[in-house]
Amino acid sequence: MPHSVQAVVARSVGEPVTVETIEVPDPGPGEVLVDVKACGVCHTDLHYREGAINDEFPFLLGHEAAGIVSEVGPDVDQVSVGDFVILNWRAVCGQCRSCQRGRPWYCFATHNAVQKMTLDGEDLSPALGIGAFAEKTLVAAGQATKVDEAAPAEVAGLIGCGVMAGLGAAMNTGNVGRGDSVAVFGCGGVGDAAVAGSHLAGAHTIVAVDIDDRKLEMAREFGATHTVNSANEDPVEAIRAVTGGNGVDVAIEAVGLPTTYEQAFNARDLAGTVVLVGVPNPEARLDLPMIEVFGRGGSLKSSWYGDCLPSRDFPMLIDLYLQGRLDLDRFVSETIGLDQVEEAFHRMERGEVLRSVVVL
Numbered sequence: 001m002p003h004s005v006q007a008v009v010a011r012s013v014g015e016p017v018t019v020e021t022i023e024v025p026d027p028g029p030g031e032v033l034v035d036v037k038a039c040g041v042c043h044t045d046l047h048y049r050e051g052a053i054n055d056e057f058p059f060l061l062g063h064e065a066a067g068i069v070s071e072v073g074p075d076v077d078q079v080s081v082g083d084f085v086i087l088n089w090r091a092v093c094g095q096c097r098s099c100q101r102g103r104p105w106y107c108f109a110t111h112n113a114v115q116k117m118t119l120d121g122e123d124l125s126p127a128l129g130i131g132a133f134a135e136k137t138l139v140a141a142g143q144a145t146k147v148d149e150a151a152p153a154e155v156a157g158l159i160g161c162g163v164m165a166g167l168g169a170a171m172n173t174g175n176v177g178r179g180d181s182v183a184v185f186g187c188g189g190v191g192d193a194a195v196a197g198s199h200l201a202g203a204h205t206i207v208a209v210d211i212d213d214r215k216l217e218m219a220r221e222f223g224a225t226h227t228v229n230s231a232n233e234d235p236v237e238a239i240r241a242v243t244g245g246n247g248v249d250v251a252i253e254a255v256g257l258p259t260t261y262e263q264a265f266n267a268r269d270l271a272g273t274v275v276l277v278g279v280p281n282p283e284a285r286l287d288l289p290m291i292e293v294f295g296r297g298g299s300l301k302s303s304w305y306g307d308c309l310p311s312r313d314f315p316m317l318i319d320l321y322l323q324g325r326l327d328l329d330r331f332v333s334e335t336i337g338l339d340q341v342e343e344a345f346h347r348m349e350r351g352e353v354l355r356s357v358v359v360l
């Protein structure tokens with residue numbers, strides 16, 4: 001029997017989201033049904049609402065979630081009913097050419113639920129194949145990663161997207177290590193996680209760049225050693241000034257704009273690494289001096305989901321949290337109801353929050 005549940009839907013470009021009653025099917029082969037307990041509001045949800053990802057409206061938003069498995073379909077052996085899980089958007093296939101080469105974190109054919117959740121008979125497009133601003137959601141079994149249930153859901157869910165993306169941009173993609181210097185452009189939930197990841201990895205200089213002083217204060221709490229308000233001063237010069245005139249080993253862009261990308265590009269040391277984690281608009285273009293791309297050496301990388309492997313990284317990060325070594329509580333600015341997601345988007349745009357988290 002399909003389940004009728006409350007969920008947050010974006011019906012068309014730029015329109016405020018609404019709470020609707022949607023239909024969620026019982027799990028089929030390889031699928032699981034999850035009672036969502038908490039789901040963070042990520043900027044990517046707003047990108048979907050703005051039509052910046054694709055135009056497959058209506059979207060079922062929400063993708064940064066934790067919950068309890070309530071039903072499993074046939075052929076599911078990874079998780080069982082009652083398991084506390086974080087949902088992920090990288091259920092690796094094990095078959096594609098990247099998985100076959102031993103690089104599953106780049107999997108090119110990740111799994112999502114096969115059956116559709118619907119609104120008035122119309123198929124919904126779940127954000128990042130999850131759709132968790134909902135009382136129940138249907139995912140592929142590999143999208144549910146079991147973690148220690150001692151972690152509160154509103155904290156655990158954040159590992160499912162933004163925090164993982166930022167931590168992994170620093171620790172996996174940027175390969176930040178002991179003694180490195182790092183700059184992070186954009187100190188929202190994702191950027192601050194990159195600051196926290198750099199701190200955890202042993203970076204000795206961490207420069208946080210944002211245009212909002214409140215965000216810079218928060219970045220300090222996550223381990224930034226220096227802060228730059230780039231609305232008031234040139235971040236490239238400021239970063240050179242605190243790195244002996246050289247620039248940083250790793251420059252992480254967590255906004256998704258050409259301007260901040262160029263700043264990151266120019267703020268890195270010779271042979272340094274630029275990591276793009278912010279999601280650009282489809283129209284955005286870069287204009288870089290090619291001689292600098294060549295002459296400075298190093299690498300320009302993109303980071304999807306922090307190049308994480310959920311089965312490896314989620315339980316480890318939750319354990320670090322439970323040991324008091326990774327402060328995830330600080331990311332939760334407020335907890336809200338399903339009917340407050342639209343207001344949470346505005347609070348995000350006004351820079352008032354790191355993460356608003358829907359609790360159910």
Ligand SMILES: NC(=O)c1ccc[n+]([C@@H]2O[C@H](COP(=O)([O-])OP(=O)(O)OC[C@H]3O[C@@H](n4cnc5c(N)ncnc54)[C@H](O)[C@@H]3O)[C@@H](O)[C@H]2O)c1
Nearest residue numbers: 043044165186187188189190210211256277278279304305
């Ligand atoms: N690559 C991935 O896997 C992945 C995963 C999650 C989110 N993201 C993307 O990461 C980006 C950040 O997400 P978030 O949830 O932290 O968003 P957010 O809105 O909470 O944070 C963005 C931050 O950038 C700052 N900012 C805006 N313009 C700036 C500028 N010109 N210079 C410096 N700082 C500026 C804002 O003040 C804010 O603090 C988004 O583009 C989001 O879609 C990517």
Ligand SMILES: [Zn+2]
Nearest residue numbers: 093096099107
């Ligand atoms: Zn694969």
Ligand SMILES: [Zn+2]
Nearest residue numbers: 042044161162
């Ligand atoms: Zn996200």
